[in-house]
Amino acid sequence: MTTTTETAPLRIADRELGSRLVMGTGGAPSLLGLERALIASGTELTTVAMRRVQTGGEQGVWALLERLGIHPLPNTAGCFTAREAVLTAQLAREACGTDWVKLEVVADDTTLLPDPIELVAAAEQLVADGFVVLAYTNDDPVLARRLEDLGCAAVMPLGAPIGSGLGVLNPRNIEAIAARASVPVVLDAGIGTASDAALAMELGCDAVLLATAVTRAADPERMAHAMRLAVEAGHVAAGAGRIPRRDHALASSSPDGRVDLDLAL
Amino acid sequence: MSTHRTSTTIGVKVNGVDRSLEPGATVTDVVAAVLPAAVDDAGRPRGVAVAVDEHVVPRPQWDSTILDDGAVVEIVSATPGG
Numbered sequence: 001m002t003t004t005t006e007t008a009p010l011r012i013a014d015r016e017l018g019s020r021l022v023m024g025t026g027g028a029p030s031l032l033g034l035e036r037a038l039i040a041s042g043t044e045l046t047t048v049a050m051r052r053v054q055t056g057g058e059q060g061v062w063a064l065l066e067r068l069g070i071h072p073l074p075n076t077a078g079c080f081t082a083r084e085a086v087l088t089a090q091l092a093r094e095a096c097g098t099d100w101v102k103l104e105v106v107a108d109d110t111t112l113l114p115d116p117i118e119l120v121a122a123a124e125q126l127v128a129d130g131f132v133v134l135a136y137t138n139d140d141p142v143l144a145r146r147l148e149d150l151g152c153a154a155v156m157p158l159g160a161p162i163g164s165g166l167g168v169l170n171p172r173n174i175e176a177i178a179a180r181a182s183v184p185v186v187l188d189a190g191i192g193t194a195s196d197a198a199l200a201m202e203l204g205c206d207a208v209l210l211a212t213a214v215t216r217a218a219d220p221e222r223m224a225h226a227m228r229l230a231v232e233a234g235h236v237a238a239g240a241g242r243i244p245r246r247d248h249a250l251a252s253s254s255p256d257g258r259v260d261l262d263l264a265l
Numbered sequence: 266m267s268t269h270r271t272s273t274t275i276g277v278k279v280n281g282v283d284r285s286l287e288p289g290a291t292v293t294d295v296v297a298a299v300l301p302a303a304v305d306d307a308g309r310p311r312g313v314a315v316a317v318d319e320h321v322v323p324r325p326q327w328d329s330t331i332l333d334d335g336a337v338v339e340i341v342s343a344t345p346g347g
Contacts, residue, residue: 025346051344052280053340061343062343072343073347075347091314102347
């Protein structure tokens with residue numbers, strides 16, 4: 001007998017990924033700790049940011065991803081306008097040798113919420129320029145549909161604001177986005193602990209992207225392992241078909257044939 | 266403004282910092298000054314990219330791209346994030 005928990009690989013654009021957990025590298029206190037967490041997570045795709053080099057600086061994270069054989073997913077973190085995001089993506093393509101980009105255009109550095117207007121403008125330009133765009137977006141089904149329609153390879157709605165650890169604040173919207181999307185849906189941002197990641201997958205997401213929940217956990221390596229299990233468990237559970245929620249109890253033991261002692265006083 | 270300026274250097278801005286360079290300096294020269302390892306071209310991506318005046322300069326063109334006086338150079342690399 002074989003187990004039936006094997007799952008199909010995640011396919012984004014023309015690439016198959018064996019893991020449905022996409023890791024970020026932000027917030028890690030050390031490269032050694034990050035390396036252990038990345039290995040424990042089982043991730044095959046990991047975000048990096050593009051930043052000005054420091055004189056005499058080192059290329060630590062790049063060398064790390066090369067050594068581990070993990071695909072880099074450069075992001076446009078820190079961009080507030082389409083113009084900034086497009087240039088950052090073009091630099092990332094040159095630096096990392098990949099057309100893939102996690103498109104992130106935020107409205108301000110307090111909420112870090114996506115700016116829908118600039119996001120759509122940037123996505124249109126990058127798709128036209130041949131990029132494989134994975135768009136970080138609000139948990140808005142209409143915006144997610146717009147991004148898909150204009151050619152994004154994946155839509156990545158937030159569970160909660162970046163770094164908040166609040167989990168999935170609007171599960172109904174996430175479920176609605178996942179239900180109608182024909183491109184992969186990656187829940188991105190807001191994950192706090194393993195149950196949040198499992199819930200996202202149970203809601204129908206194809207993958208989960210997280211960073212802070214692991215890199216700032218007390219034990220990142222252990223939390224990365226937990227996230228790996230949670231994403232897999234949630235994915236398998238989603239495919240298994242959960243029972244409906246009921247307002248009243250439903251006995252799981254049959255009432256037939258029960259011992260019926262006449263104890264009437 | 267002086268009409269007989271005989272400056273022997275040009276001024277460029279590299280990652281937001283003013284630098285003086287010899288006339289004829291290339292992108293390779295300026296990258297070498299900031300991050301020598303990045304010009305060690307092994308024919309594969311090294312996580313580093315350069316834009317001059319908001320246009321990306323592909324690695325094969327670094328040697329032949331001469332910086333103009335007043336050029337704005339951005340040198341970025343992949344760093345932890347996201």
